[in-house]
Amino acid sequence: IHDFEIATLGRTSEDVAEGLETGMFGMVEETLRDFNQSISISEYKDPRGMGFQLGERLIQMKAPHREYSILATGAGLDMPVTVHVAIGTDTVHMSQHVEPEALGSATFTDFRLLSSVICDLEGGVYLNIGSAVILPEVFLKALTIARNLGNKIKNFTTVNMDMIQHYRPHQNVLSRPGGKSYALTGHHEIMLPLLYQALLESL
Template identity: 55%
Template sequence: MAPRPNRTPPQRPPRPLIPPIDVSDLTTYPLKKRHSKVRVADFARPWTRGGSFEQFFASLPDLLAVKTVRAVAAAIATAHRQRRPVIIGIGAHVIKVGLAPLLVDLMERGIITAVAMNGAGIIHDFELALMGHTSEEVDAEIDEGRFGMAEDTGRILNEAITLGAQHGQGLGEAVGHYINRYQGQFPNRATSILATGAKLGLPVTVHVAIGTDIIHMHPAADGAAIGATSLLDFRRLAAVVAGMEGGVYLNVGSAVILPEVFLKTVSLGRNLGNPLTKITTVNMDFLSHYRPLTNVVRRPTQKGGKGYALTGHHEIMLPLLAAAVLEQIR
């Protein structure tokens, strides 16, 4: 068999390299004429032992998140002075990390005028008021089907909700009044956001998705009562949001439920003739999520107002913000 002819293509010569750009005619300007985002005057100052919180807060660098904290604190203080609503929506984690006393204090001072929480919030608030402890080890309990099976929690909370439905109360109002009515059973009720709201007549609303909370597994759960009381709370929160022109809404630690609820209350309020063009919205969480940034920070303020995002751990950021607000008001 005859050998095949060599079909190797001819080698092309390499392309010449592109010469480096000539920068000899570059246009420059003096540094002193350039706008700069960071200045020495904005730097942090070293801490002096024994100083006050006011001195500590003033010593922080006036940059990035610190500027945001200061702007949010100023917005809350201004809303308080002008008697405008300051509403805080909280995920249950805020209660679990020990921050209820701070919120109770701000409610009693008249700074926080309304609280919204998800369904898990009432569980931790209730258990802390009743027993002084909360938050079970889910990993240790789920394998044996023990997760969420605390008898007291399921029975008493469902009883409070059912009684509330019978008396035309919202879910948060129902549980708060129950704790205050049977206060002898709740030695730690001073830490309860629900009980404080009921005592002061401040709206504490609860926004439930059926099946997300441990009390929904218990035989005492009444879907009609849960739905009726939570719907009433949604409409009550919508009434507060409709009147929050010049006010502030903070979403702290809720990634899905409360951002969705808040967006609907804004739409409902505007549909009924409330422009809501001068509002401040804030999202605070230790991770950035789509819904809070979209449905709290951006969409409600695109018509007017200002939206802020603060990323950090609740147990650090919320006490810092609360103290900054109190200093501004003082």
């Protein structure tokens, strides 16, 4: 949602407390409409999944700030960007434009897509950045599927980056999967640019 709003509006923020008081929290019509119409019933069997559909929509609508969008960049480069939905947790689920069948099918496609990517994790790196519950759970299941299919995934690195370290990322990302693991604690606006610069200098 934040990626979509940054691409279309150039910002993503609102006063949650005030919005809750008036019943207007998350009720930005443009976001609710455009986000949900990107995942329409006519396209929910698209094998490229929800992330691609959202990114492609941003490109098609010529979102004015799409150069800052991970979704649009992924779609433009034909690289997988997956979206893992827990229905009821996002503001776009409050909209009359929601098509639940399309939503469920598209995010399930993205789960299968992520699982296929995890099949190639041997020798690679998985970063969990700021997700305390959903992505650690999704990662553990995707890793299980990849190993169940016979893929050797033993030598890899996992990293959890967050402002505080939570139980589930520690268990499901750093501890249970095996491999090397690192917990990096700090503010994202500081840590991510530092990581980016470190990667550039290592090339």
